[in-house]
Amino acid sequence: MSVAENHPEEYSVEIEGLTRIFGGTKAAIENLSLTVRKGEFFGFLGPNGAGKSTTIKILCGLLRPTMGRVRVLGLDVIAEPLLVKQRIGLLPEEVNTFERLTGRELLVFTGRMYGLSKLEATARAKELLEFMEIADVDRDKLIIDYSMGMKKKAVLAAALIHGPDVLFLDEPFNGIDAVTGRAIREVLGRAVADGVTVFFSSHVMEVVEKLCTRVAIIDQGRLRAMGDLDELRAATGKGPEATLEEIFVDLVGGDSERGDLSWIRG
Amino acid sequence: MMRTVGILLWLRYRTMFRGGRSGRQVFAVVMGLMVLTPLSLLFGAFSLMTTLHVAGNMGSEALLLWVRIAFFLVFAMLLAMPIISFASTDFYDITKLFHLPVSHRPVFVAQIIGMMFGGTTIFFLPAMLGVVIGASGGAARAVVSIPLLLLFLFQTVAVARLLQLLLLNTLRSRRFRDLAAIGAACLSAGIFVLFRLTFNSDHPTRNIAAFLEELLISGAADWIGAIPSSWIATLMVPGAGLNSILLVLLVALPLTALLVRIAAVLQERAFHGEVPAARPGTRAANAANAAKAGSGPGLFRFLxxxxxxxxxxxxxxxxxxxxxxxxxxxxxxxxxxxxxxxxxxxxxxxxxxxxxxxxxxxxxxxxxxxxxxxxxxxxxxxxxxxxxxxxxxxxxxxxxxxxxxxxxxxxxxxxxxxxxxxxxxxxxxxxxxxxxxxxxxxxxxxxxxxxxxxxxxxxxxxxxxxxxxxxxxxxxxxxxxxxxxxxxxxxxxxxxxxxxxxxxxxxxxxxxxxxxxxxxxxxxxxxxxxxxxxxxxxxxxxxxxxxxxx
Incomplete structure (x- = not known):
C-alpha cells in the first residue's frame, strides 16, 4: 500500500507504475511513480523527449496510459475523465486553441463550457484579461494575430477561468519575453497562495529553482530523483552550493563527450 | 447536453466568417452577403431553368442524368470542403476541446448540425432545390422529394464527418495544410473552368444540354449512375415509383445509421485519448528529408x-x-x-x-x-x-x-x-x-x-x-x-x-x-x-x- 493510499486527501496528483508505450515498442514513460501534495508548486524536469508532456497529457485525460494508475484530486483519470477535467486547468506546450475567437470570446466560451453562466464568465474574463494585461488589446483582434506571449497569457487565463484546484503547465515559459514571463509568474504565485496546486514542467532551471517547492527529474521516461533542493543535493552527493542546473546535468548525463570542433579555429 | 450543443454551435457560427485574420470579418460578411448570396440564388435559378429545359425537351433519360450529375457535384463539394477548410475552421478540430469537461456526444451532435447547416450546404441549397423542384414534375412529388433531399444531405454530412475523423491526425499536420491549399487551388481552378465552359455563350442551358447528350452517347452516364450520390438522386425524377423509393430507403437509412455510428465511435475513441495528437516527424524521417533536400540539379555540375x-x-x-x-x-x-x-x-x-x-x-x-x-x-x-x-x-x-x-x-x-x-x-x-x-x-x-x-x-x-x-x-x-x-x-x-x-x-x-x-x-x-x-x-x-x- 502506497503512502498516497494512506492519506488520499493530502494529494492532488498520484501516479503509480505509469507506463505509456507508443507504436508498440517505444516507451515514452516507464514505471513512473510520484505524488504531489495539495497546494504544492511542483516542478517536473527532464531533457527533451524525457516524457514530461506525455505525463501531463495523461494526467489531464488527453492520453490513455498503457499501464499504471493515475489519480488527480482522488479521482481516477481513466475512469472519470470529465470529473477530473472539471477541476483542473491546462496550459499545453503548444497552444492549440480556437484562434479565430478574440481573447474575450475564448475566455467566455471556455467559462461556459465549464458550466459558468454567461454573466459570470464575462465578468471573470474581464478580470482575468485585465490581470494578464491583455484587456487593452483591440477588442476585435483574433487570437491568430496575437504574439506568442499574448497567446500563452490568453490560454492561461482560459485555464484559470473556472477556478481549478490543480493547474498543469507544460513549458509555460517557452518562446515568451521577460515581461510576459513575469506576468505568468505573478499569476502562478497568486494561484498557489490561494491553495491551487501547480504541476509545472520547464527547461528554465532558475525559474523552477525560484518557484517550486519540490521537483521531480525524469529522463527517458524514468524518474531519476524527486524532492526539494536539499534532498536532491543529498541524493546526488552535491554540496550545499550546488544549483538545480548542476544537479540536473549530473542526473541526466549532460556532460557526455562531444566532438571538439577544432576545425572552427581553421 | 443541449446547453453544450448550443455553446458549440455558437462557436461554429461565430467563427464561420473568420477564415481570415483580424479586421477582415466585416469584409468576409459583406462578401458573403453581396457576392455569395446572389451567386447562390443565381445557381438556384439557373439549375431550376436547366432542369425544366432538360425535362421538357430531352426526355427522362437525360433528366435522370442531369439530376444525378447535380447531386454528385454537391456530394463532392460537401465532402471536399470540410477537408480543405479544416485548417481554417476552428470548429472542425475537436482536439481543441479535449481538455474541457465535455463528453464526445454533444460535440458529435454539434458537429453534425454545424456541418449540415454550414456555409457549403446553405450555398448549394437553392441549386439543389432548383433541381429537385424542376425534376419533380408536380407539387405532390416535390413534397416527397424535399425530405429525400434532407436525407441525402444528412448522409453526405455523415460521410464527410467520418472522413474528417479518419484523417484527424493527417488533417492537423502542417504538411496537410499545404496539401489543403493545393486542393483548394485545384477546386477553384476546376470550378472556374467549369464556369467558363458553361457560361461562355449566350445560351448556357444549351451548353448543358449538349454536354448531357455527349455523356449519353459516350456511355459515361452508366458509371455516373453507380456513384452513391446517384441512389437518392434517382428517386427525384417522375419515373421512380413508391417501390423504388422504399427499396432505396431500405438501403440508404441503415447505411446512414451505420456511417453515423462509425463516426461517433471514432470520435469517442479520440476523446478518450486513444488517438494521439499529431506528433512531429521522427528523426529518421527528418534525416530522409534532409538527404532529399540535399539532392540537387546534378546536370549542372559545370556551374x-x-x-x-x-x-x-x-x-x-x-x-x-x-x-x-x-x-x-x-x-x-x-x-x-x-x-x-x-x-x-x-x-x-x-x-x-x-x-x-x-x-x-x-x-x-x-x-x-x-x-x-x-x-x-x-x-x-x-x-x-x-x-x-x-x-x-x-x-x-x-x-x-x-x-x-x-x-x-x-x-x-x-x-x-x-x-x-x-x-x-x-x-x-x-x-x-x-x-x-x-x-x-x-x-x-x-x-x-x-x-x-x-x-x-x-x-x-x-x-x-x-x-x-x-x-x-x-x-x-x-x-x-x-x-x-x-x-x-x-x-x-x-x-x-x-x-x-x-x-x-x-x-x-x-x-x-x-x-x-x-x-x-x-x-x-x-x-x-x-x-x-x-x-x-x-x-x-x-x-x-x-x-x-x-
Whole structure:
C-alpha cells in the first residue's frame, strides 16, 4: 500500500507504475511513480523527449496510459475523465486553441463550457484579461494575430477561468519575453497562495529553482530523483552550493563527450 | 447536453466568417452577403431553368442524368470542403476541446448540425432545390422529394464527418495544410473552368444540354449512375415509383445509421485519448528529408558550387512553399481539362472548347511564371539576410535562382507545348514534328528571356511571398502595393517586347536555334545588370523581405 493510499486527501496528483508505450515498442514513460501534495508548486524536469508532456497529457485525460494508475484530486483519470477535467486547468506546450475567437470570446466560451453562466464568465474574463494585461488589446483582434506571449497569457487565463484546484503547465515559459514571463509568474504565485496546486514542467532551471517547492527529474521516461533542493543535493552527493542546473546535468548525463570542433579555429 | 450543443454551435457560427485574420470579418460578411448570396440564388435559378429545359425537351433519360450529375457535384463539394477548410475552421478540430469537461456526444451532435447547416450546404441549397423542384414534375412529388433531399444531405454530412475523423491526425499536420491549399487551388481552378465552359455563350442551358447528350452517347452516364450520390438522386425524377423509393430507403437509412455510428465511435475513441495528437516527424524521417533536400540539379555540375547551392536551396523552398505548388497546379488544370474533353468528348465538335481552354492555358502559364520569375527573392522572407551575408558574388546568387526556376518552368512549358501539339494534331491532323520542335525551342528560349528580365525586376521590386489563411498569396495592400502592381504591369510589357524576337525567329524554323542564343544573352545580361543593381540595393531588399508578414 502506497503512502498516497494512506492519506488520499493530502494529494492532488498520484501516479503509480505509469507506463505509456507508443507504436508498440517505444516507451515514452516507464514505471513512473510520484505524488504531489495539495497546494504544492511542483516542478517536473527532464531533457527533451524525457516524457514530461506525455505525463501531463495523461494526467489531464488527453492520453490513455498503457499501464499504471493515475489519480488527480482522488479521482481516477481513466475512469472519470470529465470529473477530473472539471477541476483542473491546462496550459499545453503548444497552444492549440480556437484562434479565430478574440481573447474575450475564448475566455467566455471556455467559462461556459465549464458550466459558468454567461454573466459570470464575462465578468471573470474581464478580470482575468485585465490581470494578464491583455484587456487593452483591440477588442476585435483574433487570437491568430496575437504574439506568442499574448497567446500563452490568453490560454492561461482560459485555464484559470473556472477556478481549478490543480493547474498543469507544460513549458509555460517557452518562446515568451521577460515581461510576459513575469506576468505568468505573478499569476502562478497568486494561484498557489490561494491553495491551487501547480504541476509545472520547464527547461528554465532558475525559474523552477525560484518557484517550486519540490521537483521531480525524469529522463527517458524514468524518474531519476524527486524532492526539494536539499534532498536532491543529498541524493546526488552535491554540496550545499550546488544549483538545480548542476544537479540536473549530473542526473541526466549532460556532460557526455562531444566532438571538439577544432576545425572552427581553421 | 443541449446547453453544450448550443455553446458549440455558437462557436461554429461565430467563427464561420473568420477564415481570415483580424479586421477582415466585416469584409468576409459583406462578401458573403453581396457576392455569395446572389451567386447562390443565381445557381438556384439557373439549375431550376436547366432542369425544366432538360425535362421538357430531352426526355427522362437525360433528366435522370442531369439530376444525378447535380447531386454528385454537391456530394463532392460537401465532402471536399470540410477537408480543405479544416485548417481554417476552428470548429472542425475537436482536439481543441479535449481538455474541457465535455463528453464526445454533444460535440458529435454539434458537429453534425454545424456541418449540415454550414456555409457549403446553405450555398448549394437553392441549386439543389432548383433541381429537385424542376425534376419533380408536380407539387405532390416535390413534397416527397424535399425530405429525400434532407436525407441525402444528412448522409453526405455523415460521410464527410467520418472522413474528417479518419484523417484527424493527417488533417492537423502542417504538411496537410499545404496539401489543403493545393486542393483548394485545384477546386477553384476546376470550378472556374467549369464556369467558363458553361457560361461562355449566350445560351448556357444549351451548353448543358449538349454536354448531357455527349455523356449519353459516350456511355459515361452508366458509371455516373453507380456513384452513391446517384441512389437518392434517382428517386427525384417522375419515373421512380413508391417501390423504388422504399427499396432505396431500405438501403440508404441503415447505411446512414451505420456511417453515423462509425463516426461517433471514432470520435469517442479520440476523446478518450486513444488517438494521439499529431506528433512531429521522427528523426529518421527528418534525416530522409534532409538527404532529399540535399539532392540537387546534378546536370549542372559545370556551374560553380555556390550557384548550385543557391539553386538547391531555392528548389527546397519551392517544393515546400504551398503558394508555388498552388500556382503551378492551378495552371495545370488548363492543360488537363482540354485533354479530358478530348478523350471523353465526341471528337472534332469539341475543337472550339479545346482551343478556348488552350488560349486560357497560355495566358495563365505566362501569368503564373512571370509572378514567380519577377520576384525570385520573394520566397526567402527573413532568410534573405543569410543569403546576402555570404560572400557569394551577386550574379551567382541570381544565376542560382534562375537555374532553380528554369528547372521548375522548363518541364511545365515543354509539357504544355507537347500537350497542345498533341491535341491540335488529334483534332486537325495538321501538326508536324518540325513545328513541335520549333515550339519547344521557342518555349525554352522564352523561359530564358523571362528569367533574365525577372532578375532585374526582382531586385527593383522585391515582395515577400507568404501564404494567407487559405494559401492565397498575400501582397501589400497599401499605396506602395499599388505602385508595385503598376511597375510589374510595366515589366510584363517590357517582357512582351523582349520575347517578340523569339516569336519572330520561330517563324523560320532554320533560325529557331538563334532564339536559344538570344534567350541566353538576355538571361546573362539580365543577371549581370540585376547583380549590379543589387549591390546598391541590398539594404532595401533585406528590409522589404525581412519585415514581418503581419
Amino acid at each position: 560553380p558550387e555556390p550557384v548550385r547551392a543557391i539553386a538547391r536551396k531555392e528548389l527546397c523552398l519551392i517544393r515546400r512553399e504551398p503558394i508555388v505548388k498552388t500556382m503551378m497546379i492551378q495552371q495545370s488544370v488548363f492543360f488537363l481539362v482540354p485533354v479530358v474533353v478530348a478523350i471523353f468528348g465526341s471528337g472534332v465538335g469539341n475543337a472550339p472548347r479545346i482551343e478556348y481552354l488552350l488560349r486560357w492555358g497560355v495566358f495563365v502559364l505566362l501569368f503564373v511564371e512571370s509572378i514567380l520569375a519577377m520576384n525570385v527573392f520573394g520566397l526567402e522572407g527573413p532568410g534573405i539576410v543569410v543569403t546576402l551575408s555570404t560572400p557569394t558574388p551577386r550574379h551567382r546568387v541570381l544565376l542560382g535562382k534562375s537555374l532553380a526556376y528554369f528547372l521548375l518552368f522548363a518541364p511545365v512549358n515543354v509539357l504544355f507545348v507537347v500537350t497542345a501539339a498533341a491535341l491540335v494534331h488529334f483534332l486537325t491532323g495538321a501538326v508536324s514534328a518540325i513545328s513541335v520542335g520549333v515550339a519547344l525551342v521557342g518555349a525554352v528560349s522564352a523561359t530564358l528571356v523571362l528569367l533574365g528580365t525577372g532578375s532585374i525586376v526582382s531586385v527593383l521590386a522585391p515582395v515577400r511571398m507568404a501564404s494567407g489563411s487559405r494559401g492565397a498569396l498575400r501582397q501589400p495592400s497599401t499605396g506602395e502595393g499599388c505602385l508595385l502592381a503598376l511597375f510589374k504591369m510595366f515589366s510584363i510589357g517590357v517582357l512582351a517586347v523582349l520575347v517578340a524576337p523569339v516569336v519572330l525567329l520561330g517563324l523560320k524554323p532554320i533560325l529557331s536555334s538563334l532564339a536559344l542564343v538570344y534567350g541566353a544573352i538576355v538571361l546573362l545580361t539580365g543577371t549581370m545588370l540585376g547583380a549590379h543593381l543589387l549591390s546598391g540595393r541590398e539594404e532595401k531588399v533585406m528590409l522589404t523581405l525581412a519585415r514581418s508578414a503581419d
